[in-house]
Amino acid sequence: MASPNLAKLAYQTLQQGKSLAGLAHKGLSTKLMEFVAPGALPKTKPVTTALMSELRKSMSALERQDWRDAEKGIYPKTQLFDDPWLDWASRYPLVWLDLPATWKRRISRKVRDLPNRIDQTVFPDYYLQNFHHQTDGYLSDHSAELYDIQVEILFNGTADSMRRRVLAPLKRGLDKFNERTPASLKVLDIATGTGRTLKQIQGAFPEIELLGIDLSSAYLREAGRSLNKRGNGLAQLVRGNAEHLPFKNQSMQAVTCVYLLHELPSKARQNVLSECLRVLEPGGILVLADSIQMSDSPQFKIVMENFQKAFHEPYYKSYVFDNIEERLKESGFEDITGESHFMTRVWSAFKPLV
Ligand SMILES: C[S@@+](CC[C@H](N)C(=O)[O-])C[C@H]1O[C@@H](n2cnc3c(N)ncnc32)[C@H](O)[C@@H]1O
Numbered sequence: 001m002a003s004p005n006l007a008k009l010a011y012q013t014l015q016q017g018k019s020l021a022g023l024a025h026k027g028l029s030t031k032l033m034e035f036v037a038p039g040a041l042p043k044t045k046p047v048t049t050a051l052m053s054e055l056r057k058s059m060s061a062l063e064r065q066d067w068r069d070a071e072k073g074i075y076p077k078t079q080l081f082d083d084p085w086l087d088w089a090s091r092y093p094l095v096w097l098d099l100p101a102t103w104k105r106r107i108s109r110k111v112r113d114l115p116n117r118i119d120q121t122v123f124p125d126y127y128l129q130n131f132h133h134q135t136d137g138y139l140s141d142h143s144a145e146l147y148d149i150q151v152e153i154l155f156n157g158t159a160d161s162m163r164r165r166v167l168a169p170l171k172r173g174l175d176k177f178n179e180r181t182p183a184s185l186k187v188l189d190i191a192t193g194t195g196r197t198l199k200q201i202q203g204a205f206p207e208i209e210l211l212g213i214d215l216s217s218a219y220l221r222e223a224g225r226s227l228n229k230r231g232n233g234l235a236q237l238v239r240g241n242a243e244h245l246p247f248k249n250q251s252m253q254a255v256t257c258v259y260l261l262h263e264l265p266s267k268a269r270q271n272v273l274s275e276c277l278r279v280l281e282p283g284g285i286l287v288l289a290d291s292i293q294m295s296d297s298p299q300f301k302i303v304m305e306n307f308q309k310a311f312h313e314p315y316y317k318s319y320v321f322d323n324i325e326e327r328l329k330e331s332g333f334e335d336i337t338g339e340s341h342f343m344t345r346v347w348s349a350f351k352p353l354v
Contacts (some may be wrong), residue, residue, distance in 0.1 A: 115131055170256060190255060257286070
């Protein structure tokens with residue numbers, strides 16, 4: 001790695017570049033939508049100059065925190081530059097080619113437009129939808145190929161920095177087991193999707209055993225491609241429902257779950273938290289990351305409302321008003337803390353030592 005100052009400058013420049021690229025993409029695609037599919041334009045509220053300035057401040061704070069945690073050695077600095085550029089560049093044209101289908105779905109309000117060949121009986125009903133108007137929902141390789149780029153664009157290049165906020169609490173939790181060898185510890189990432197969080201955990205804790213679970217085989221295939229490369233430890237990827245985890249009681253020392261809760265109906269949200277408690281060993285940690293909520297970030301109310309208007313997110317409204325800390329407490333967790341980083345809220349909670 002270059003000298004610390006140069007590396008910091010390179011990181012800041014990279015983040016600014018990603019932010020500009022995200023804004024440019026959104027600006028251009030909105031212009032195109034106005035022209036060819038005006039009916040698909042969401043009725044969002046304008047973002048005022050004051051709100052824009054709040055957003056910029058919050059984004060810079062995230063960037064500073066991301067750098068500080070790398071400096072502290074919570075994860076290697078190389079992780080800050082770990083974007084699969086060639087892959088993304090080759091897939092980016094597909095994002096554009098996919099837009100007309102997305103607009104059509106938005107106009108016709110078709111939210112259950114899924115591939116015919118899937119066996120719908122193996123999925124919960126709430127899952128069988130086109131979340132974010134995504135083509136094929138989560139149920140095709142095409143959707144899995146585009147997902148990471150679409151999320152980076154949505155968050156103006158901050159998605160990975162926000163996901164990385166689970167690593168400091170995770171380290172604090174794993175440190176409680178430091179009398180054991182790292183290889184004997186297990187971390188489970190729930191709703192791992194294309195595996196971005198697992199990849200970050202793999203980089204920060206290379207010797208720990210990693211497991212990921214998700215309902216989508218296509219997303220897990222994508223995760224396998226990026227995680228199980230030569231030189232990396234193997235991550236075990238399992239297709240299954242987070243409401244009924246196929247793992248033994250008390251078999252994990254830590255569980256993470258990133259950007260799942262807002263896509264679940266209230267009952268399923270509670271089931272997932274109960275399952276997290278069940279599979280954790282007493283003393284183990286759960287680290288959750290999801291959208292900010294109305295109670296912790298009222299200054300970003302319009303952003304949350306606009307998100308819900310622009311994308312098909314059927315459970316987001318109930319999520320942003322949900323009391324996750326209360327749910328964690330009711331599930332049996334203790335030492336619950338929460339912190340917000342730009343558009344993401346991170347909670348950590350421990351399973352009591354009996
Ligand atoms: C918004 S994505 C988040 C993926 C990943 N954690 C990330 O940070 O990008 C939501 C993921 O949750 C998965 N999912 C939704 N409901 C699920 C359930 N009940 N059990 C397991 N996975 C589920 C989806 O297949 C999808 O991969």
